[in-house]
Amino acid sequence: MENKLLQSIKDLALDQKFAVGNDLVFLPDFTASFNDLFKKKIYTQEEIAYCDQFDDAMLRYASTWAAKEAVYKAIKQIDASSIPFKKIEILREKPQGRPHVILHKKPNKFNISLTISHDGEYIWALALIEINP
Numbered sequence: 001m002e003n004k005l006l007q008s009i010k011d012l013a014l015d016q017k018f019a020v021g022n023d024l025v026f027l028p029d030f031t032a033s034f035n036d037l038f039k040k041k042i043y044t045q046e047e048i049a050y051c052d053q054f055d056d057a058m059l060r061y062a063s064t065w066a067a068k069e070a071v072y073k074a075i076k077q078i079d080a081s082s083i084p085f086k087k088i089e090i091l092r093e094k095p096q097g098r099p100h101v102i103l104h105k106k107p108n109k110f111n112i113s114l115t116i117s118h119d120g121e122y123i124w125a126l127a128l129i130e131i132n133p
Contacts, residue, residue: 018130021074023066025123030062042068042085050092059123063116064090066125071101071112074129079106090114101127108132 039048043064051060067090075083087105092098101112113128 016078018128019074019077020126020128021070021072021077022124022126023069023073025062025066025069027059027062027118027121027123030065030123031058034058034061044086044089046091047089050095053095059118062123063118063125066123067099067101067114067116067127070125070127071103071114071129074112074127075103075106075110078129078131079109 039061043051043061047064051057051064054060068085068088071088071090072083072085083103083105087103089102089104091100091102093100099114099116101114103110103112109132111130111132114125116123116125118124
C-alpha cells in the first residue's frame with residue numbers, strides 16, 4: 001500500500017506543469033545577518049550594482065533575496081536538482097522597475113512571473129513558474 005501511494009505521488013509530480021513559490025523577509029533580521037560573505041555568495045555583480053545605487057540598499061538586497069527564495073521554492077516543486085542562488089538572477093530594466101528572472105543553470109526551461117512587494121519592515125515575493133512546452 002505504501003509503495004502504491006509513493007508511486008501515485010511521483011506520478012502527480014511528473015505531471016505538474018506549474019508551481020508557486022513565495023518568501024517573506026523581516027528587514028531588521030535580514031539587516032542584522034547580512035555580511036560580505038553572504039553578499040558574495042548569493043548576489044551577482046549586476047544585482048549588487050542595482051542594490052547599491054539606492055540609499056536604502058538593505059531594502060533592495062532583502063527584496064532581491066526574497067525574490068530568489070520564491071523562485072527557488074517554486075522550481076524545487078518541479079525539479080529536484082540543485083540550483084545555487086547565484087544562478088537565479090533578479091534583474092530590473094530600470095530602477096524600481098519590473099523584476100525579471102534569469103536562470104543561468106536552466107535557461108529557457110521555465111516561464112517565470114515574479115512580483116515583489118514591501119510594506120514597512122516586511123518584504124514579500126511571489127513567483128509563478130511554468131515549464132516551457
